[in-house]
Amino acid sequence: MGEVYRATDLLLDQTVALKFLPEELLRSRQAVDRLRDEVRLARQISHPNVCRVYDMGEADGQLFLTMEFIDGENLSSLLRRIGRLPGDKALQVTRRLCLALAAAHEKGVLHRDLKPANIMIDGRGQALITDFGLAVAADGVHPADLRSGTPAYMSPEQLAGVEVTVRSDLYSLGLVLYELFSGKPAFSEDRDPRKAKQAFLAPLSTLVPDIDPKVEQVIARCLDPVPGNRPSSAMAIVASLPGGDPLSAALAAGETPSPELVAAGEPNARMGRGTAAATLAILFIALGATAAIRGRLLIFSSLGPDNDGSAMAQTARDILTSLGYAGKPAWSDWGYASDDRRVSRLMAMGREEARRELSNETPVYFWYRVAPVPIAAQSNPFLGAVTDTDPPLSTPGMILLQLAPDRRLTSLVAIPPARDENATAIPMDAAKLFALSRLEPSRFREVAPVWTPPAAFDSRTAWIETEGSNPLRVEAASWKGRPVFIKAGLDRTPDPVAPAASGSRAVISFVLRLGLLMALGWHNLRRGSVDRRGAARLGILIGAAVLVLHFLQVTSSIDLRGYYLLIKIWGNALWAGSTSALGYIAIEPLVRKRWPRALTTWARLLNANVRDPAVAQDVLIGLTFGGAIALVLTTCEALITGIARTGYYAVSSSANHIASALLGTLPDAVVSSAGFYCALLLCTAVCRSKWLGAGCLAVLMAALGTDASNWTVWFVIGSVLFGAAAAFALRFGYLAFAAAALAVEILASFPVTLDASVFYSPSSFAALGLLLGLGTYSCRCLLAEFPRAAQSSPHG
Numbered sequence: 195m196g197e198v199y200r201a202t203d204l205l206l207d208q209t210v211a212l213k214f215l216p217e218e219l220l221r222s223r224q225a226v227d228r229l230r231d232e233v234r235l236a237r238q239i240s241h242p243n244v245c246r247v248y249d250m251g252e253a254d255g256q257l258f259l260t261m262e263f264i265d266g267e268n269l270s271s272l273l274r275r276i277g278r279l280p281g282d283k284a285l286q287v288t289r290r291l292c293l294a295l296a297a298a299h300e301k302g303v304l305h306r307d308l309k310p311a312n313i314m315i316d317g318r319g320q321a322l323i324t325d326f327g328l329a330v331a332a333d334g335v336h337p338a339d340l341r342s343g344t345p346a347y348m349s350p351e352q353l354a355g356v357e358v359t360v361r362s363d364l365y366s367l368g369l370v371l372y373e374l375f376s377g378k379p380a381f382s383e384d385r386d387p388r389k390a391k392q393a394f395l396a397p398l399s400t401l402v403p404d405i406d407p408k409v410e411q412v413i414a415r416c417l418d419p420v421p422g423n424r425p426s427s428a429m430a431i432v433a434s435l436p437g438g439d440p441l442s443a444a445l446a447a448g449e450t451p452s453p454e455l456v457a458a459g460e461p462n463a464r465m466g467r468g469t470a471a472a473t474l475a476i477l478f479i480a481l482g483a484t485a486a487i488r489g490r491l492l493i494f495s496s497l498g499p500d501n502d503g504s505a506m507a508q509t510a511r512d513i514l515t516s517l518g519y520a521g522k523p524a525w526s527d528w529g530y531a532s533d534d535r536r537v538s539r540l541m542a543m544g545r546e547e548a549r550r551e552l553s554n555e556t557p558v559y560f561w562y563r564v565a566p567v568p569i570a571a572q573s574n575p576f577l578g579a580v581t582d583t584d585p586p587l588s589t590p591g592m593i594l595l596q597l598a599p600d601r602r603l604t605s606l607v608a609i610p611p612a613r614d615e616n617a618t619a620i621p622m623d624a625a626k627l628f629a630l631s632r633l634e635p636s637r638f639r640e641v642a643p644v645w646t647p648p649a650a651f652d653s654r655t656a657w658i659e660t661e662g663s664n665p666l667r668v669e670a671a672s673w674k675g676r677p678v679f680i681k682a683g684l685d686r687t688p689d690p691v692a693p694a695a696s697g698s699r700a701v702i703s704f705v706l707r708l709g710l711l712m713a714l715g716w717h718n719l720r721r722g723s724v725d726r727r728g729a730a731r732l733g734i735l736i737g738a739a740v741l742v743l744h745f746l747q748v749t750s751s752i753d754l755r756g757y758y759l760l761i762k763i764w765g766n767a768l769w770a771g772s773t774s775a776l777g778y779i780a781i782e783p784l785v786r787k788r789w790p791r792a793l794t795t796w797a798r799l800l801n802a803n804v805r806d807p808a809v810a811q812d813v814l815i816g817l818t819f820g821g822a823i824a825l826v827l828t829t830c831e832a833l834i835t836g837i838a839r840t841g842y843y844a845v846s847s848s849a850n851h852i853a854s855a856l857l858g859t860l861p862d863a864v865v866s867s868a869g870f871y872c873a874l875l876l877c878t879a880v881c882r883s884k885w886l887g888a889g890c891l892a893v894l895m896a897a898l899g900t901d902a903s904n905w906t907v908w909f910v911i912g913s914v915l916f917g918a919a920a921a922f923a924l925r926f927g928y929l930a931f932a933a934a935a936l937a938v939e940i941l942a943s944f945p946v947t948l949d950a951s952v953f954y955s956p957s958s959f960a961a962l963g964l965l966l967g968l969g970t971y972s973c974r975c976l977l978a979e980f981p982r983a984a985q986s987s988p989h990g
Contacts (some may be wrong), residue, residue, distance in 0.1 A: 196229075198325065200263060210248070211263040213254055226257060228327055232261050232418055236326040238301045243294035245314065245324040262355075265322070268312035269374070278377030281406065287321045288371055294323045295367060299360050300450075300722075302332045306358060308366040309347040310373060312874035332360065348380045350419050362419040364428065368416025368947065376401040380417075408436040426454070433458035441790050450787040453725040457797035459790065461808035462926065470811075473818050474973040480821030481941075481962055482948070487753035487827045489947025493532055493540075494845055494954065495558045500952040501599055503528055503560070503807075503846055508563035509601045510551035513630055518676040519593060519608070524562040527580050527747075530845040532558040538840060542904070545836035552837065559596050559604060566591035567729045570744055570762045577853065579747060587648065601630035609649050610673040622653060622672040631682050632670065637661060638668065647671040647679035654679075711773075715782035723783040728800045729775040735862045737771025746854035769920055774865065785928070788875065792927035799929060809929065810975035816930035817969045819922055820937025823915060830911055834904060840945050845954045852960050859943065863936035866887050870935075871928060874920055888920035937965055 195214045203210050215225055229250070236247035246262040269287075273279075279287065287938045291313065298305060305312075307328040314322045339357045341348075349365035352358050372380045372395070380395055395417060398410045412434045418424050425431050433455040441451055442460040450460070465473070489495065507528045514520075540548045553737050561582035572585045587594055590612045596605035638657035644667075647654065651671035659665035664684055671679040718724045744763040746799035786793055795812045803809060831838045846852060877894075878887030897910030923931040944961035945954050952958075 196325075196895060203260075209263045212258045213261060214258045229257055229259060232329065233325045235303050235329045235331070236261075236334070239298050239303060239326075241294050241297035243290045243322050244297060245322045247326070261324075262322075262675075264314040264322055266315045267311040268311050268324075269315055271382050273310060273373060273377055278402070279374060281375075281404070281409075283319070284371075284374050285409070285435060285437065286319075287315075287433065290321045291323065291370070292365065292428040294321075295363060297431075298323075298329075299332075299363070299428060303329050303333050304335070304350070304358060304360065304368070305363050307331050307343045308363055308370060309344050310370055311390070313370065318913065330358070337583040346379060349421070351421060355895075357421075359421060360427065361424045364416050364424050364431070365421075367428070367431075368424075371413050372398065375405060375413070385933050394544065399847045406436050407823050408434065409658055411683060417721075429455045444861050450783065451790045453728055453786070453797055456786055456790045457801060459794040461794050463809060465811060465976070470814065470973050470976045472593040473814055474969055477814070477969045478966065480818065480825045481946075481965055482826050484821065484825045484941055485946040485948050485958065485962060487825075487832055488840075488941070489945075489949050489958075490684065490839050491832055491836060492529065492840055492945050492947065493537060493552065493556065493837060494558055494840065494945050495947075495952075496552065497530075497558065497599055497845075497952065497954075499951065499953055501560070503530070503848060506560045506597060506601065509563055510560070510597060513597075513603055514564070514593065514595065516626065516630070517606070519564070523566075525565045525568040526563060528560065528562045529579075529581065529851070530560055532839075533559070537837070541835045541837055545834065549836045556599055556613055559598060562597070563593045564593040564595075565589065566592075569935055570766065572746065572892065579696065579851075579858065592604050600632070602684050602862060603630040603680065605629075606677055607648055608673075608676070608678045610676075610678055614674060622655070622670060622675060623675060624655070624670075627668075627670055627677065627680060631680075633666075633668065633682070638666075643669050643671075645669045645681060649673070649678045651678055680768075683712045691872070708773075710774050711780040714784075715776055718783045719782075721920055723787070724779050725786070725797075727784065728797065731800050732778050732864075733775030736774040737767045739857055739861050741767035741769040743854040743857040744910055745849045746857070765966070766837040774861070777865070777868055779873075781868055784875055785871055789924075789927075792871075792923075796926060796929040796932075805978075807976050807978075810972040812926060812930040813933045814969055814972040814976065815926055815934025816869050817937045817965060817972070819926075819930070820934035821941070821965070822943035823919070823934065824938050826915065827911075827938075834907060840943060845945050846957055855957075856940070856960060856964055859936060859939045863939050866939070867928065867932040867935045869922065870919075870931070873922060884924060885921075888924060889917060892917035892920050898970050933968075940965060970977075 197216055198211055198213045201210055201212045202208070213229075215229055224650075233247055236244075242244075245264060248262075250257070250259045252258070278284070295305065295308070303326070305323065305326065305328070307325065308323070312323065312325040315325055316322065330339070335358050340352060340358055343352060343366075345353060347366045349358075349362040352362050352365075369380045375396055378401065398405050398413060399407075411429055412425075415434075416424055416431065425434070429452045433452075441455065490759045504563040507526070510528070511526075511938055540551055540557070543551065563582065564578065566589065569585055569589075570578060571580050582594055582596070587607055587609055592610050593608045594606070595603070598604050625635065625658045628638075637659055639660050641656050641658045643654045643656040645656075647669075649671075650863070651673050652673035652768045654669070656667065656669040658667050666682065666684060667678070670677055670680045671680075713723075741763065744766060782793070798806045799809050828838065846855075873895075874888060875889040875954060878884050881887040881890055892913050893916075895916045896909050918945050919931070919934070922934065940961045944957055946961055947955065948958075949955065950959075
């Protein structure tokens, strides 16, 4: 194919190699084209273990190419001279060859002539692949050129002229490795193509008794006659080799490790039996202390046993019946919420003042919703919980009623029917309204209404308290005599009903985020760096979780009128699953390229290795860290404000509500953790320093997430906690961070308490039980490895 000479570049005073076409091939158009293709393809590959090709030139009618000069000898002559290489050295050469071949394949280049004669061992003992004279683009092999190569190192399908693929190069690599470890060629130069598939190779262990069984197994897989049974890539071969660190080797070579290589990577050092038990004990202590302190700080702690949701819901139904809304509703749901404006004012006060104000009047209220057909939440498909504002009141027949903890009516909004044949207006019963609101009519005088009802009405009226510096205002509106709007509140209080649609700013933000994910996803798909299987599994898991939690939220049976709800539920599940898969496609390759070790245990978990000790260890560490963060936050709330906020959707004794709320935290933790990692990756890229980027992200998130009240104090606390979270994410990886996010999410969203007398204690005990159960199971999986290790020890 060519004649290679050592030469000196007179301009740069550098030794190079020149490859000339033999004189008899100069007249061959095909040979000249091959020389040009060799330069064009080889220049695309930049790798320390691939011989660099510089340029192509012509002198006195002779074509030549310039390439790197390698001071050494080719592997073929080395093996003839010394026999086989020692095992350790052979393993080192094997890894280098695999990384070099993976670099070529990543650029879409097939070598097609991989053999010991085309592998150089330089003076430092490093292996380099040379001679891309027969190389072709993976998608550009001409049928007439399929058999080009050296028969003794061809794959069966290449010898038969069927196809040439990446796995064909891997078969050739297997033959090289067979010779490398045994010192003997697998086949002779006059190999018969017709008997390629029936060729029998003696097992390496019969030639080299001390060969590592893993090495023999890898080479045997490469030499499988069926291409589909061979390894999927050269990087997969590296991952299967014993010892070494394939991830470090891939990163040093500038490669993006494959998902298989990441999953096979070395996880964090395994903790011992005593450390695992101590970590679990710390988790128990952190959760117990958080529940004990937080239970006293909750704004819901003033609720008594008679505030059980089922009893409050019955009171709401009785009130609706007395107002003319009789009959069993087709769908209903209930829950607790808080007035965020009042809570913010309380948290801005001093600790003692806030507790006194909270004991006088709680900002908590109970809501009860009625609809003509079953409904589902719209704003967040990952949670699915219906609230007093989601979905908005837009359908005729929808009713929202709010009660104070003492069961007095504070608000009512009802959407009248779209068509009403009754043209007779009936006066509203003001006495009944005051009785349900538990107000004394003699203390009020009638005034002009100022609050616009959100529903259609034919009459309205208003009253204001005659005494006090902060008078109470009561307004009501009715349609055909039935109240459609009732509101009792301070005169300055605005209409509490949320808008029916999101603002344009939220829509623009959503479109921009989705567009960015689609652009990144398309870029990664074109580069071929996407973990398709992982994305599909994540999308299916999150979609299934959202589907189940939505069905748990449906408290009434779905009949023919509920077909829209079924469509909505399935739509939310598909949307949640598809967007999660899209986010994974967009973000995961970027993290895998820069921090592949952060995804090792996550990749194993996606492969259903739930009992893997490394997975169990990261989950246990993450839960413990999350419990510690929650304890610190709770302690700060106790010292600074004396009040703790919590997600109201879990303040319930309903098994369906509790189960759906717990299930909703799982996808929420996965998605929020992915967003944090994406922000961390961006900050470290901008700052060009891992730890500086983590610090900048901590300060930024603390500034954006701190309330106006006690801003300086909470900014300092937030910076420290977010900085600890960023450091934890960098040190322990994505799965451990997601487990920590799950713990914080549950402890912040659920009314955790150790008081068994409160009606929402089942919700608290379920949340704590889930975290403790996950921690105990993880510790058990981690400790399960120790007995087997002890039995295999020569010391018993």
